[in-house]
Amino acid sequence: MIRPHPAVEALPPATPFIGPERLMRETGRSELVRLGANESAFGPSPFAIAAMERELPRLSWYGDPDSLDLRDALASKHACDAGSILVVAGIDDVMGLIVRAYVGAGGLALAARGTYPTFAYHVHGYGGTLETVDYRDDGFVDVDAMIAAARRLDPHLVYLANPDNPSGTLLPASEVERLIDALPARTLLLLDEAYADFVSDDRLLARPLDDRVIRTRTFSKAYGFAGARIGYALLTRAHHDVLQKVRLQYGVNRNAQIGALAALADTAFVTGVIAQTQAGREEYVALATSLGLRTLPSHTNFVCIDCGTGERATRVMHELLQRGVWIRKPGARPLDRFVRVSVGTAPMRAAFTDAFRAVLAVVPA
């Protein structure tokens, strides 16, 4: 009998996020208003698209395993050395590497309960244990509880998404600083900054890189590259050398490298996306307010709207899908009473607004 390694055999069946393509097949729809995965509704920069178009005939070449040109550009952007940057196939990719390298079999990790689920997926997948602390009821990560748990548990790795997903809330840099300073000596912080592009630099951690933190960034959100699978970690040489030992050396696709490099140069485009995103968030907040619903303060490209109970939020999500609008919602308390809707273009937001009003009228509070 051929059987997998006991550690993998013991894993439960995967229950990944269902993709909109499968939902379309299941509902018989030829399209959905895609507001479920915090994809950018504003696409990649036209300048980046043109760069990728030009290079498609050379897609038969492997991407540069060292991402030399892109790392140079990122080092310039972040005023650091290229050795402090590891380019990866999206944050999910490097998150897996970090968990594999720093948690691993028998290791211990700590995160907010219900934060970005792929972190838990990796911790379990690599044989680690995940301990959690609850979000505060206002949707913020509970830093005091996290510090207390870290001191009690002495974990190998603490995960903090800031801005957070799925809540959208942003901890002040001083709170992140306080968390780092309070962590046990052996504890690494994985600071997931997937949504940092939507936050002004003066509100982000300003601390120079040291071995206590690995920060992760992506081109998937403000840059509109989710389908390209490209991101990077900001990290010390020591961590770089460790992840280099386990990463897929030729894992980043060439088209993404070329597009990301061009996108970095088109700062005006990203600035415009950020402004449009803020306007879209404000529209959602106004909509919710007009319906008597509260929202969480978001520093991302999505907004969480309070539906009162988890049951109602789930029904709202399903009813929206019946009307062709695809959103998602947090699964764990206390955030499970919210629905999470990504900022779309103006027509997408209008479609959401109409459907949301109609759904609320039929889903009792």
Added chain:
Amino acid sequence: MIRPHPAVEALPPATPFIGPERLMRETGRSELVRLGANESAFGPSPFAIAAMERELPRLSWYGDPDSLDLRDALASKHACDAGSILVVAGIDDVMGLIVRAYVGAGGLALAARGTYPTFAYHVHGYGGTLETVDYRDDGFVDVDAMIAAARRLDPHLVYLANPDNPSGTLLPASEVERLIDALPARTLLLLDEAYADFVSDDRLLARPLDDRVIRTRTFSKAYGFAGARIGYALLTRAHHDVLQKVRLQYGVNRNAQIGALAALADTAFVTGVIAQTQAGREEYVALATSLGLRTLPSHTNFVCIDCGTGERATRVMHELLQRGVWIRKPGARPLDRFVRVSVGTAPMRAAFTDAFRAVLAVVPA
């Protein structure tokens, strides 16, 4: 002190293949004749390029995590169920998943010594032990030795690339069949068919899928998609369910999915690539013969040329690089006396021919 998991800390520093981009920086060249990584010199199908171009504005969407459309097309091509196909970000990706799931910490794998090095990288990286058997001196995988070793060692996983890289040789389907039938009951065969597109179907394993074998395929070679990072495994539902538990659910990029789907439809293009590749191989064989050098019989898009000794082959490779021609060579005996050159376009082959003649004149036998 923050330190990685002992299993990762114990790994040696990574020594990946050096990419041509780094070689260009180091040698101060603005271009190289790329004949080192068995990339297709004929690019992707223009039909696939057009499909990818059209979809670039939607690169802000994640790829379908289930690759539904592509799996349907592949199921049709292979006359199997879509559940027998797992789409991945290249064979390196799924090879890592298979090693993680079926070898893992304390597990045992078996392969030909010097075959595709990423397999050894994964086995060591996931805490397994790799046992090897030598190639036969004629460049073929030694099936008798592999069967004997498998029976003696009872490994969890046996790796066979067929056609093989770096030798290019092809075992008859009957020999692969003999190997499978002789493996111990708990042993899985990873049959890496990265180069199978260059072989006519009647020379490939015809056996229906069962739990004893996972076959891997790629769009990187004949389809010219190396930079796109997309491939797939042919496997039973049981293996599919296992790998589903550990794979990156959103790891395949959307552009690659779209391009691969379009490329499958352009069968005339791939047929042309295969014919041009065969002509290029014959040209290399004629060149070697004219210089009194032997070649290995290749069923791939590269040819191994015998330079007599490992030292000479290494010097030939370095001298070619000095002349702007980038190739690679096998590292382990008995194949280390060969240089391995990918089939290029006619101008690339002409550049190689000129440089190779010049180098042989200055590198003594």
